[in-house]
Amino acid sequence: MENAIVAHDLTKHFGRFTAVDHITFRVPRGQIFGFLGPNGSGKTTTIRILLGLMKPTAGLAEVLGMDITRQPERVRAHLGYMSQRFSLYNDLTVIENLRFFGRAYGLHGDKLRAQIDFVLQMAGLVGRERQYARLLAGGWRQRLALGAAIMHTPQLVFLDEPTAGVDPVSRRMFWDLLYRLTSEGMTIFVTTHYMDEAEHCNQLAFIHNGHIIAEGTPSEIKERMMHGQVLELSPGDPARAVGLLRAAQSDGRLQADEVALYGLSVHVIGADIAGQQATILEMLRAEGIDPGLALLIPPSLEDVFIANVR
Amino acid sequence: MADASMIIETRALCRSFGATRAVDSLDLSIFRGEIFGLVGPDGAGKTTVLRMLAAILNPTAGHATVAGFDTVKKSEAIKAHLGYMSQQFSLYGDLSVLENMNFFADIFGIKRQARAGRIDRLLDFSRMRKFSARRAAQLSGGMQKKLGLACTLIHEPEILLLDEPTTGVDPVSRREFWDILTELHITGTTIVVSTPYMDEAERCSRVGLMYQGRLMVCDAPSRIRMMVDGELLAFRPENLQRAAALLNGQPGVLEIQTYGDLLHIFVDAAARRGPEIIERLAQAGLSCAGPWPAQPRMEEAFISLIGKQAGK
Known part of the structure; x- marks a missing residue:
């Protein structure tokens, strides 16, 4: 079995609201698959279906080679x-949390002890075994929550907004840990709305209003999905330059989707920015602003995402 | 004031x-x-x-x-x-x-x-x-x-x-x-x-x-x-995890990070280490696209600066 997940035409209605609308995707084994989208786009509903906690209205979901709607217990x-929300027990210590989750998954005796040791090592929690979960800083809590979720060495792990x-x-450190787990054969399905982080995933799917609007590796998505261009300027007076270009954008002298300030640089994003480059530079010069270095730069994943949902 | x-x-x-x-x-x-x-x-x-x-x-x-x-x-x-x-x-x-x-x-x-x-x-x-x-x-x-x-x-x-x-x-x-x-x-x-x-x-x-x-x-x-140590190169090897494992500890390699289908590698000298890295992967039978020069991001600068601070 080369795919850990095969979703085909998956659909979920809540009354008249369609949360997930005929989505189709595959998650290859041993990869980190990033499922991206804004709040309310259908991410959590999809996870709940794939975990067998919710039945889809239509479509098929095969998880680890089995139909999740027919054999949820076996797959789970x-x-x-x-x-x-990192479902940990705050009033339990690190080791008590791991023991609790290990037992809940049916581990005991030597197997449980060995697995606790493995998770403590992996998550860098050695020396903190007796600390209460509530007293751990964000990063430690996060790694403990991941450790608890993999106590039973699952083949496939779902992480819902793990780094908020x-x-x-x-x-x-968390991403290094995820790469190590996949190199040992685990498959990781991670949701995030943090685009910076998405660049770490091997494969991505963008979901928006219940539809998948893009799928592929981060480089493929950037190549295929970004029809626009990003022009970076480093003008003498960036705040005034942004003001001028935004005014030109609103009265139609500049055809751009976005004029944004990035530190001391200005990004102009749109379908044909290269063709308007000379006009843009002239507009600034006419107002006595030195446009500085002008460069067409590669778009970030976030640029691509925003361009496609607008 | x-x-x-x-x-x-x-x-x-x-x-x-x-x-x-x-x-x-x-x-x-x-x-x-x-x-x-x-x-x-x-x-x-x-x-x-x-x-x-x-x-x-x-x-x-x-x-x-x-x-x-x-x-x-x-x-x-x-x-x-x-x-x-x-x-x-x-x-x-x-x-x-x-x-x-x-x-x-x-x-x-x-x-x-x-x-x-x-x-x-x-x-x-x-x-x-x-x-x-x-x-x-x-x-x-x-x-x-x-x-x-x-x-x-x-x-x-x-x-x-x-x-x-x-x-x-x-x-x-x-x-x-x-x-x-x-x-x-x-x-x-x-x-x-x-x-x-x-x-x-x-x-x-x-x-x-x-x-x-x-x-x-x-x-x-x-x-x-610009405050990051070393220069940044991007590579696209056919097997990310194997490539990363092979290059760990390679002379001149300061840090390796995975980004999707790319490896971002900080090296002491890009002109010299880029070809060496491709060569090392080829010896192990791994084909690899690149290297491309890449711009370090704030996150990388931040982690590098904290690393220096913690090392003091």
Whole structure:
């Protein structure tokens, strides 16, 4: 079996509201699959269907080679899930949490002890075994929650917004950990609305209003989905330059989707910005602003996403 | 103030909570009209700094002036010049968007004649007009933040302090929020914003990186990105994990990071190490596209700077 998940025409209605609308995608084994989209786009509903917690209105979901709607119990033994709110017991210590989740998954004796040791090592929690979960800083809590979710060595783990509120250094450690788990064969399905983070995933799907609007590796998505261009300027007076270009944008002299300030640089994003480059530079010069270096730069994933949902 | 263009200044500012030094000898200068980003991990002291600048928390030692007023001696005078949006900024869920704005106008003593026009402008400005009758509790997270910002702006402060205003907000709303901040910046408002998001740090005029209560570095984002050790190369090998394992410990390789289908490798000298890396992978039978020179990002600079700090 080369795919950990095959979703085909998956649809979920809540009354008259369509949360998930005929989505089709595959998640290859041993990969980190990023499922991206704004709040309310259908991400959590999709996870709940794939975990066998909710039946789809229509369509098929095959998880680890089995139909999740028919055999949810059998499949679930091989699944891990870490929710947005890091479902840990605050009044239990690190080791008590791991023991609790291990027992809940049916581990005991030597197997349980060995698995606790493995998770403590992997998550960098050695030396903190007796700390209460509530007293751990964000990054530690996050790694403990991940450790708890994989106590039963699942083949496939779902992480729902795992890094919300976690600092960059801990986030980096967390991603290193995810790469290590996939190199040992685990498949990871992660939702995030943090586009910076999406660049770390091997494969991505963008969901918006219940539809998948893009799928592929981060580079493929950037190549295929970004029809627009990003022009970066470093003008002498960036605030005034943005003001001028935004005024030109609103009265139609400049055809752009967006004029944004990035530090001391200005980004002009739109379908044909290269063709308007000379006009843009002239507009600034006419107002006595030195446009500085002008460069067409590669778009970020967030640029691509925003361009496609507008 | 020593410099007329300086609107916020702190000298050896300290704040302890019991034995914990939340903020440690902070010297900060923020210029009129800039967007200043306060960036750092959880617990670095960002919120404590903002609370001291908002004159709602006294320093243990040192001092701070905001708009020319000492934050301890003249704390009341500062409030007219300052809008502060805390992380737990509380709106009244049972009140509508418009009622919330009126409520904040009451608190700040905005007179009847000025009020209607100002609320009208803020509704447009924050793009909330369509929702003016909706109860705050029924707004999405992103809209609640925009309403919070509108309420913070009701007394037209010249300085805006925002504590992680976009945490938990989706990318479309996040970008819209920054669009609004840009509008404020164009009109000359000084904005101090804390964020754990490195891509947002890139949108600030200058950034202060905080770590363990101290200011590690303070400069324009483009200059901070240059502070990373080594040069960055991107590769696309056919097997990421095998390639990363093979290259670990290779001479001249400082750090390896995975980005989707790419490996980002920091090396001591790009011209020499690029071909060596391709050669090493070829010996092991792995084909690899690249190398391409890549620009280090704020996140990489930040991690590299913290690494140096921790190594000291």
